Amino acid sequence: MACRRAFCYDCRPSLKPDFLVIFDLHCHSTTSDGVLSPAALVARAHEQGVDVLSLTDHDDTRGLAEAIRAARELGLRLVPGVEISVTWSGHTVHVVGLNVDPDHAGLQSGLHANRAGRAERARRMAEALAGIGIQGALEGAYAFAVNKDLIGRTHFARFLVEEGHVKDVKTVFKKYLVKGKPGYVSHEWVGMTEAVDWIHAAGGQAVLAHPGRYNLGREKLRLLLTEFRAAGGEAIEVVTGSHTAEQVPVFAGLAEEFGFYASSGSDFHAPGEGGRELGRLMPLPGNCRPLWQTW
Ligand code: AMP
Ligand code: MN
Ligand code: MN
Ligand code: MN
Numbered sequence: 001m002a003c004r005r006a007f008c009y010d011c012r013p014s015l016k017p018d019f020l021v022i023f024d025l026h027c028h029s030t031t032s033d034g035v036l037s038p039a040a041l042v043a044r045a046h047e048q049g050v051d052v053l054s055l056t057d058h059d060d061t062r063g064l065a066e067a068i069r070a071a072r073e074l075g076l077r078l079v080p081g082v083e084i085s086v087t088w089s090g091h092t093v094h095v096v097g098l099n100v101d102p103d104h105a106g107l108q109s110g111l112h113a114n115r116a117g118r119a120e121r122a123r124r125m126a127e128a129l130a131g132i133g134i135q136g137a138l139e140g141a142y143a144f145a146v147n148k149d150l151i152g153r154t155h156f157a158r159f160l161v162e163e164g165h166v167k168d169v170k171t172v173f174k175k176y177l178v179k180g181k182p183g184y185v186s187h188e189w190v191g192m193t194e195a196v197d198w199i200h201a202a203g204g205q206a207v208l209a210h211p212g213r214y215n216l217g218r219e220k221l222r223l224l225l226t227e228f229r230a231a232g233g234e235a236i237e238v239v240t241g242s243h244t245a246e247q248v249p250v251f252a253g254l255a256e257e258f259g260f261y262a263s264s265g266s267d268f269h270a271p272g273e274g275g276r277e278l279g280r281l282m283p284l285p286g287n288c289r290p291l292w293q294t295w
Contacts, residue, residue, distance in 0.1 A: 011075035016051070023292060024279045025054040025079060026096060026209065026240065026265025030146035031063030032083075033154035035270040038067035041278075044271075046074045050279040052292070054098055054265065056081035059114045060150050061102040082107075083209060084198070085114060085189040088224060092187070093214055095195045095233070096263070098291070100204035107202035114190050115149050122151040124185040125177075129156075132182045134165065153177045154269065170274050193231040200232060205291065207235040207263045210242035211251060225258050235261035235291040238284055241276025242267055252285040262288035 028034030029041045036044060038055060045053045053076055055067045064080045071078035082097045100107060126138035140159035145151045157172040166172045176183035190198075196206040208228050216224060225236070237243075238251045239262075255262045262284050266276040284290055 019283070021051045022049055022279050022281075023052045023264055023290075024050045024266050024268070024281065025052070025081065025098060025207075025263050025291075026056045026083070026237065027053070027268040027278060028057055028083075029055055029063045029067070031055075031060050032057035032147065032150045033145075033152045033269060035273075038063040039070040041268075042067050042070035042074065042076065042078065045278045046076050048277060048279040050076060052077045052079060053278075054079035054081035054096075056083040056096050056098075056265070058083050058094075058150060058152060059085055059111050059118075060147065061100070061107075061111065062147070064102045081204075082111065082199075084111070084195040086192050086195045087187075087189040088192045088227070089220075091214060091216065091224075092189060093192070093224065094209035095192065095199070095228075096207040096209045096237070096265075097199035097202065097204040098207060098263070099295070100199055100202040102202075104202035107198045110190065110194070110198040117187060117189075118149070118151050121185055121187045122156075125153070125156060125183055128185055129176070129183045134160070134163075134183075137183075156183065168274060192227065196228075196231040196233055205234040205261075205294070206232065207237060207291065208233055208260075209237050210240045210267065211236050211254075212240075212244075212247040213242045221254075225254060225260075229258055229260065233260070234294075235263045237265060238262040238288055239264040239281050240267055241265075241281075245282070248282065249285055252288050255289075256287050261291040261294065263291045 029038040057063050061082050068078050080102050084095045086093050086095050129137040141155040144155040144158045157169040160172045199206045236255050264281050266278050268278045269275050
């Protein structure tokens with residue numbers, strides 16, 4: 001429903017001075033591993049005061065049409081996005097595409113191929129969990145996946161919490177679903193250059209998601225940034241729900257050093273799951289060049 005206030009800064013961000021406009025350029029709906037439908041997610045973002053929102057579901061853009069419709073009704077700006085799962089040097093990293101054309105055939109065939117491995121990976125994860133005595137994980141995880149093509153670790157995590165194996169999603173990941181833990185299976189996603197190429201072909205800009213989350217160590221992290229830049233990546237997330245307050249200036253400095261624009265997004269998935277709320281983001285540090293200045 002459209003907002004009824006006569007002079008609503010939330011509905012008309014153009015009334016605001018730049019520094020008051022709230023950007024949230026990374027979040028998830030039921031099209032991937034979020035729990036809100038695209039329309040409900042947009043409504044929540046609006047309630048939270050977000051002016052410019054990007055929906056960036058994992059490897060799938062099929063929630064964008066609904067999000068765009070909902071955003072139009074509420075008067076917030078919806079930036080079409082996607083978060084692509086990438087294998088770089090044996091590590092899984094995420095590359096966000098912003099302002100992509102969801103109808104671009106090359107992007108769609110790429111995303112389709114990247115999604116295709118998820119069902120088999122899920123089967124192997126369930127097998128691994130059965131090996132430590134946890135039965136029914138495949139059906140259990142699928143029951144949480146609204147989009148069956150996008151079965152992922154978060155759906156397994158929700159199943160394990162529901163079954164009472166662990167108290168919350170964060171703990172499930174730590175105990176079961178990360179490298180070296182019993183429910184983790186390795187998986188080969190698309191390569192970094194290819195993912196950036198898909199985004200560019202679809203008219204978008206490539207943003208390295210939550211670079212502080214990969215636990216790479218200093219040299220490996222710098223190599224990732226170097227190779228991402230060489231692949232044509234434009235920006236890195238400096239402010240994200242995955243970074244601590246201490247990491248923000250560190251990645252602002254790296255963005256400046258490597259010549260990247262900076263992006264900002266909550267990576268919101270679900271109310272009450274422990275992640276960052278939509279729009280609750282600290283401002284980008286002053287040495288950053290915000291990616292949206294290029295828009
Ligand atoms: P997948 O693409 O299936 O490998 O799942 C990746 C998703 O799992 C991420 O986008 C997060 O939503 C979630 N995730 C990964 N690591 C963690 C963690 N340590 N705590 C909570 N959620 C996580
Ligand atoms: Mn996710
Ligand atoms: Mn991610
Ligand atoms: Mn994400």
